[in-house]
Amino acid sequence: MLAFAVRRFLTAIVSVLLASLVVFSAIVAIPGDPAEIILGLNSSQEARAALRTKLGLDVPAPRRYVAWLGGVLRGDFGESLNYQQPVAKLIGGRLKVSVPLSLGAALIATLLAIPLGILAAVRRGTFVDPLVVALSQLGAAIPGFWLGLIFILYFAVELRLFPAGGFTPFATDPAKWLKSLVLPMLALGLGQAAVMVRMTRAAMLEVLNQDFVRTARAKGLGRRSVVLKHALRNAMVTIITILGLSLTNVFIGSIVIEQVFALPGMGRLAITAIGTRDFPLLQGEILVYAATIVFLGFLVDLSYGLLDPRIRYS
């Protein structure tokens, strides 16, 4: 298990390094002079030369990559051109919005999807199963950002229960903080729940059809005990995978949702960075997103071995 964990960790590191190379090369590949793109055609020669030096463009790309990567490892992502602040500090501040939003959405999705998925699997052959499946199919087809707009329309504009957008920091007012995040969390979480329901259902059905479940039933155990103690515990491995996947999905989905609800998170920062051609900021942002995805994948793989001792890694 330990050998597997170490090996899997090393592949994750390689993936992040390759991802960093992709992010870096993309910015290097920009056709034309980045300084001219950033400052505009009317900028002076001197200003462009100064910016080129600031961006390190007079250094060959491979050396620049090594320097950038070295900085990233020390937590220094460079300085944002637009905000004149360290990129790491900007991202850190925005994570205070994006992380609670993503975790809340994932929590909503899990609390809805796992019971519904189990219910559908256990009630197979009754009307409950096709109903849950149909609802999840419909739910998965609804774009989260459109659901967000509908929520704003109904809960904010019509009923005035929640703000239509904007963000209150937790430190300022915890109740308002929660209120500003409820609708975005729901918009992001419900679609994810729809995807997770079908996966949970499939995982449960597979376990419910196995011999040990039949044995448990045959020896007279109650339905509740069979489902919760025998089946669910064995379906857990698949469900954890689904959970890891959904965390990735909501984290990426938050980019669009933040735009709908005007939340000052990572996603909104990235969209602004594109508008202002803030390359150092964008590089840092995209790398943080990509590395998070790789890391979540690593955690999921690791949990396999912990949850199911039968899984042996060669």
Place this chain on the structure above:
Amino acid sequence: MAGRRVRLAGRGNLIVGAVLVGVVAAAALLSFAWLPTDPLKMDFVSQLKPPSGTYVLGTDHFGRDLFSRVLVGARSTLYVGFIAVGLALSVGGFLGAVAGFLGGVLDEVVMRLVDVAYAFPAILMALLLAAVYKPGTLTAMVASGSASVPIFARIARSSVLSLKERDYVEAGRALGVRSGRLLLRHILPGALGPLIVQASLSLAVAVLAEAALSFLGLGTPPDVPSWGNMLREAQGFMAMSPYPALVPGLAIVWTVLGWSLLGDGLRDLWDPRA
């Protein structure tokens, strides 16, 4: 009895999916030949109007006809979706098939790259491309296509891995059929089913991605009506009229549902075990 019900359920998905997708395709084709009004024509006396005899689905904040815009939007959706998925299918399918067929170091390298590609979902890829090039239809297609490359590569690889050990392939090899021909003529046709199912499911994802990217301003340019654009513009006027936000959203749900039901239906048809 149970068997028959399962078959019918499978056909149900297939039929409903095909009808939903068919309507979108028909709307896109119709929009070339006929439109109720010019989708770009502004009518400042009928801004944000609810559905009426003149404007069947109402108007947006410029008084433009929502029905005409939704019809034209179907074009962008299908166009971006088909090109994105076509790209993913050909690049991913090729890489996966060759990796699975040749094996060894090449296989290892391709699959490592596929792992890295997983770290760049469509939106992230679009952000990266938008930084480099002007965001637009092309970057949206490449972004949502490249995000689907890994899944096609994996499916093609696993199909080829299982098919290349079959007796008829061995027989072909023994008869001296060249590798390229063996892969193209004897192995690939067998791997086509799962790839087509995935193509349909990926089209659902591509429709969502195109809408999201256009909504963010990273997709179809504002002067071309697309469902994502329409939602982006509707955002500021929702308190005055819900129709500009409702109409394109329902069109997206309709289309995504169509592709995913069609994909599920095809899978039930070809692989009843799934």
